[in-house]
Amino acid sequence: MDILSDTLDALRTGRPGVVRTDAHAPWSLRFRPIAGAGFHVVVEGHCRLLPPVGGPVALGPGDIVFLRRGGGHVLCDEVDSAIVDFVPEHVDASSPIGRFALEGPGVRTVLLCGAYSLDIDRPHPLLGELPEVIHLPASPGRHPALRSAVDQLCAEVHNPQPGSDKVVSTLVDLLLLYILRSWYAEQPKEQARGWSAALSDPLVAPALKAIHDDPAHPWTVESLGSQAGLSRAAFARRFTALVGEPPLTYLTTWRMTTAARMLRQSSDQLGAIAENAGYTSEFAFAKAFKRHFGMPPGVYRKRSVSQGSDTAVMIGTGT
Known part of the structure; x- marks a missing residue:
């Protein structure tokens, strides 16, 4: 099991969307x-990001910013320009591609503005450890896979072809993976902490993989530690130091995350979902889920059914 891909799949609650903004x-x-995370790519021109917290961030051609919690924010050419709400045109639930334009006498800036609909009721450590804003400035030779994905996304959005809806959805998903990879790669290895560091830790990663491969298994700290060849106490200390929570707490977190995905995406009976999450009774599962x-x-x-997966909400037209 690819742990990072598995986690992102479990957290996703709808199709991502992207809007070309002129x-x-x-x-x-x-x-x-929005209920999720957002991103912006500066295709042409310059602008400023006014994030939910902190001062303005200057952005230039090729720059990418990722907002992990989709908090309210502003993009502008100058901080004193008159503010209008971002309300894309030509957006409907059948397509992940939208358009938005602001006419004016000055220079043009072209942006790709997108969002991921994610389950943020109880954030997974993957999201919790990220900074509020990730800024990846453009630089020749830097993060070539990310740049390639951006180039392909721009081409599909600017000139849609038959099949572009599917291609764009896939590329936006890829963009999230490449953004996270790029940010992880820039963190000093000697200071690496958190869930991302655990993914590459030779002693903790096998235990994480075991949990993701079979969350219903009756894992104990001892049996997880055996995956790493560590004693119970040594494994618990190392796992907690890297992941940020004890092994069995993470096991519960992941079981609840996968159960929530099944509740959103399947019509399975509660008993089957409880069994898949490692619970022998619906009552025990329901109690743990509510907690x-x-x-x-x-x-x-x-609630998940009533909220649906309207692309227009995902790209920031709702609250």
């Missing part, structure tokens, strides 16, 4: 909060 100065766009998410499994499923 803005002529003066301009300033307000992006409303984790703050609501019973049935309520969670109904």
Whole structure:
């Protein structure tokens, strides 16, 4: 099991979307909060990001910014430009591609503005350890796979062809993986901590893989430690130091994450979901799920269905 891919698949609650944005100065766009994470790619021109927390971030051609919690923010040519809400045109649930334009007398800036609909009721350590804003400046030869994905995405969005909806959805998913890879690669190895460091740790990674391969297994700290060849106490210390929570706490986190995915994406009975999550009774599972998410499994499923996966909401037109 590819742990990073598995985790992103489990956290995703809908199809990602992307909007080509053409803005002529003066301009300033307000992006409303979304249930997920957002990103922007500067295709042409310059602008500033006014993040939820912190000062302005100057952006140039090829720069990429990722906002891990989809918090409300502003993109603008100048901080004193009049603000308007980001309301894309030509967006519907059948396509992940939208358009938005702001006319004006000044220079043009072209952006790709996108979002990932993610389950943020109880953030996975993957999201919790990331900074609020990841800024990946453009630089020749830097992160070639990421740059290639951006180039392909730009080509599909600017000139859609038959099959572009599928290609764009796939490329936006790839972009998230490449953004995370690029950020991980830039972290000093000697200071590496957290869930991302655990993925490459030779002693903790096998235990993480075991949990993801078979979350229903009755794992104990001792049996997980045996995957790494460590004693119970040594394994627990190392796992907790890297992942940020004890082994069995992470096991519960992952079981609840996979159960939530099944509730959203399948019509399986509660008993089958409970068994898949490692619980021998529906009652014990429902109790654990409510403790984790703050609501019973049935309520969670109904809410997920009612929210749906409207692409327009995913790209920031809703609150």
